[in-house]
Amino acid sequence: MKIFLDTALVEEIRELADLIDGVTTNPTLVARAGRPFVEVVREICGLVAGPVSVEVTALDAEGMVHEARELAKIADNVVIKIPMGKEGIRAVKKLEAEGIPTNVTLVFSPAQALWAAKAGASYVSPFVGRIDDRAGDGMELVSQILQIYENYGFETEVIVASVRHVRHVVEAALLGAHIATVPYAVAVKLFDHPLTDEGIKRFLSDWEKVPR
Numbered sequence: 001m002k003i004f005l006d007t008a009l010v011e012e013i014r015e016l017a018d019l020i021d022g023v024t025t026n027p028t029l030v031a032r033a034g035r036p037f038v039e040v041v042r043e044i045c046g047l048v049a050g051p052v053s054v055e056v057t058a059l060d061a062e063g064m065v066h067e068a069r070e071l072a073k074i075a076d077n078v079v080i081k082i083p084m085g086k087e088g089i090r091a092v093k094k095l096e097a098e099g100i101p102t103n104v105t106l107v108f109s110p111a112q113a114l115w116a117a118k119a120g121a122s123y124v125s126p127f128v129g130r131i132d133d134r135a136g137d138g139m140e141l142v143s144q145i146l147q148i149y150e151n152y153g154f155e156t157e158v159i160v161a162s163v164r165h166v167r168h169v170v171e172a173a174l175l176g177a178h179i180a181t182v183p184y185a186v187a188v189k190l191f192d193h194p195l196t197d198e199g200i201k202r203f204l205s206d207w208e209k210v211p212r
Contacts, residue, residue, distance in 0.1 A: 001173045003190075004050070004159065004181035008033045008040055012184040013047050022050030024103070024125075024161070024181040026081065027057060038074060045075035053103045053123070055081035056091075064091035072100050079122060081105045084112050089119045096120040103159065113145040117154035123179070128172075129162035138162070139171045146176055166190060 002021035005013055008029035013020075023044055033040050045052050052075070056067040064087065068080040079101045082088045092102045096119065103123040104116035108131060116124040126145060128138025145158055157178035163169060166189050172180045182190075 001177060002050075002179040003169075003187070004053075004179055005187055006161070006163070006181040006183050008044070009184070010040070010043050010047070013044055016184075016187060017047045020048065020050070020187070021179070022052065022181075023048055024053040024081070024159070026055045026105070041071070041074050041078070045077050048077070050077065051079045051101070051123075052077050053079045053081045053105075055083075055105065059083075059087060061087040061090035061094070064088065065094050068095050068100055068102075069098075079103050081125075082121075084108075084116065089115050092116065092119040092121050096122070105161070107145075108141070110141065110144040110148055113156075113158075114148055117149060117152075117156040121156050123157050123159050125159045125161040125181070127162035128160055128168055129164040131162075132164065139168070139175065142172060142177055143175050 004022040004024050005016060005020045006024045008025040013023060030037055030040055041054050054071050056064045058064045058067050064082055071080060072078050080095060081103045082092050084104055084106045092104060095102050101122040103125055104121045105125045107113050107124055107126045113124050126141050131138035131141060142160055149156060159179040159181050160172040160177045161181050163180055163182045163186055166186060169180045169182060
């Protein structure tokens with residue numbers, strides 16, 4: 001399973017750039033960066049070799065397509081995030097036909113994911129954390145999407161998004177999801193375990209007792 005970093009903070013991306021497989025951003029994350037939008041996106045695309053998802057802000061298909069074409073000029077690894085909906089799916093079909101990769105975002109049901117795949121989306125992003133926040137089962141949604149895609153041989157990759165904790169990442173991997181996109185705080189926790197720390201501490205203590 002690939003690991004993407006869900007952030008627009010260049011310092012976070014730079015720290016993990018050699019380890020991650022891609023980056024996802026959205027208007028909220030870019031706004032937090034406090035810098036010009038295109039400048040941030042261009043710098044991020046230069047830091048990572050993998051795909052960088054950048055979201056449009058238009059709500060109509062024509063506007064989305066126009067924005068997407070401009071965003072795609074920033075770098076070769078830009079992927080266009082398109083919000084789920086009739087207009088979004090229309091935009092996805094047109095963009096994919098033009099060779100511009102898309103990531104359908106704000107997906108909360110298997111039916112929505114089916115539409116995304118039928119339109120030829122490169123990626124689909126089910127928001128597991130937001131579903132869990134409403135007492136739903138986000139990982140069950142991921143499981144259903146993966147089953148539908150397997151049934152029909154869709155090539156759309158599933159990005160497990162809105163990740164809240166390490167367990168979400170582990171569950172995504174167990175289900176066979178293609179990608180998990182994680183915030184920096186979760187990404188760094190993936191390296192940690194108290195028994196690892198304890199083992200290193202014990203090893204170093206024992207090493208100090210070895211005659212030199």
